[in-house]
Amino acid sequence: MEKKAKIIRNVISLAVVWGLCMCCPIWAAGNKKLSDNLRIAVTAETANVYSHAIESSEVVKHVVFGQQLQVKQCSKNWYSVEGGYIHKTDAVLYDVNKKHIALTFDDGPNEINTKTVLDALEQYDAKATFMVIGQNINSVTGELIKREMELECEIGNHSYSHANFKNIAPEKAQEELQKTDEAVEDYTGEKPTLIRTPYGLCENNVLCCMDRPNVFWSVDTEDWKYKDSDRLIQYVTENASDGAIVLMHDIYKTTAQAVEPILEELVKQNYEMMTVTELSAIKGVELKAGETYRLFEKKEESVSVIK
Numbered sequence: 001m002e003k004k005a006k007i008i009r010n011v012i013s014l015a016v017v018w019g020l021c022m023c024c025p026i027w028a029a030g031n032k033k034l035s036d037n038l039r040i041a042v043t044a045e046t047a048n049v050y051s052h053a054i055e056s057s058e059v060v061k062h063v064v065f066g067q068q069l070q071v072k073q074c075s076k077n078w079y080s081v082e083g084g085y086i087h088k089t090d091a092v093l094y095d096v097n098k099k100h101i102a103l104t105f106d107d108g109p110n111e112i113n114t115k116t117v118l119d120a121l122e123q124y125d126a127k128a129t130f131m132v133i134g135q136n137i138n139s140v141t142g143e144l145i146k147r148e149m150e151l152e153c154e155i156g157n158h159s160y161s162h163a164n165f166k167n168i169a170p171e172k173a174q175e176e177l178q179k180t181d182e183a184v185e186d187y188t189g190e191k192p193t194l195i196r197t198p199y200g201l202c203e204n205n206v207l208c209c210m211d212r213p214n215v216f217w218s219v220d221t222e223d224w225k226y227k228d229s230d231r232l233i234q235y236v237t238e239n240a241s242d243g244a245i246v247l248m249h250d251i252y253k254t255t256a257q258a259v260e261p262i263l264e265e266l267v268k269q270n271y272e273m274m275t276v277t278e279l280s281a282i283k284g285v286e287l288k289a290g291e292t293y294r295l296f297e298k299k300e301e302s303v304s305v306i307k
Contacts, residue, residue: 034071040079040091041281042067047090053078060084066284092278099242099271102279102296103128103262104217105250106158106196109141109148116256118147124263126273127153129215130250131196134160134180142187149188154275156194156215157181166201170209173197177210194276194287202292213287215276217247218295224249229258237265243283243296245276 042063051058053075060083063069069091073080077088094100108114108130121128130148132155137145148155159165160179163172181191195212207214219239223232232255236246248255266273280287283296 034074034093036070037095037097038071038093039068039096040071040081040086040093041278042069042086042091043277043281044090047086049081049084049086051084053080053085055087065286066281068282068284092274092281094272094274094278094282097270099240099269100274100279100282101240101242101266101271102245102276103248103259103273104131104156104196104215104245104276105129105248105255106131107133107136107162108250109136109144110251111140111144113253113256114141114144114250116253117250117259118144118151118153120256120260120263121153121273122151123260124267124273126263127151127275127278128273129154129156129194129276131156131158131194131215132180132184132192133158133162134176134183136251137180137183137187142183145184145187149190152275154194154277155184155188155190155192156196156276157184157192157212158196159198162198164199164201165197165206166199166203168206170206173206174209207290207292210290212289214290214292215245216292216294217245219244219246221246221248223252223255223258227252227254229254232258233261233265236262237269240266240269240271243279245279245293245295 042065045065047063048059049061049063051060063086069081071079071081078085079088079091105117105128109132130153132145145155157177157180159176161176163176165173177195184192193212195210195214196216197214200216202214219236221232221235250256263273274282277287279296285296287293
């Protein structure tokens with residue numbers, strides 16, 4: 001009887017292991033070890049740490065935006081941290097030995113030039129933030145916005161008609177933002193995560209009505225004025241700094257042509273190119289609605305251990 005019970009227990013144990021493997025086939029077959037200099041920073045407002053690499057498993061802890069965690073392994077969808085697993089959509093992987101920068105592109109999408117920018121980003125496994133104009137979104141450019149999301153880039157709301165938010169009432173500003181939200185959602189299913197008011201201008205009575213952070217820049221390339229690829233490449237690579245936000249425009253051919261050599265040089269300078277939200281998480285800066293951000297200063301590194 002005891003022998004039979006032992007056999008039954010073994011069968012049950014095997015069934016449980018098999019079930020977990022079937023639920024997490026990617027983790028079981030595709031996980032890989034990570035070097036000790038890699039961390040993840042939480043990009044979600046709050047994120048769960050699960051006991052197994054499956055969202056129906058037990059939640060062992062909640063982590064918050066900006067929290068840094070040491071990781072040893074990752075799969076297609078999960079990071080393994082001390083004591084559990086966190087979903088990749090809630091965090092960004094970064095190298096503590098590298099510098100980090102956010103490239104941002106205004107006024108698109110553009111049928112030709114935005115595609116060139118995305119091709120370069122994909123080639124270098126880089127990310128960027130696109131501050132889009134709602135009236136430029138149509139059946140063709142809408143597909144480019146979808147591709148931006150597929151490449152794990154970030155979409156920001158840059159108004160519908162590039163109106164000057166310093167000269168319009170809060171109600172009109174809200175209308176501009178809402179129309180662009182709807183245009184983006186039509187193609188991505190999601191609302192833009194950030195706002196950038198046109199011309200870098202905004203009155204306080206408009207800012208206080210915003211439900212998202214307002215993001216400006218620390219490196220103004222003035223690519224719209226010069227329309228010179230060589231100048232743009234030199235300007236960005238000479239003025240890049242850790243935590244910087246770079247302003248460019250993906251509606252210009254000269255800018256689009258400069259992106260690939262810019263990425264090549266930034267990689268040589270030991271940069272990782274992140275979205276604005278990812279960069280803020282890495283630097284430990286909590287983005288707040290109605291606040292304006294231009295630069296993310298480097299903060300002391302702190303690594304949390306899940307217990």
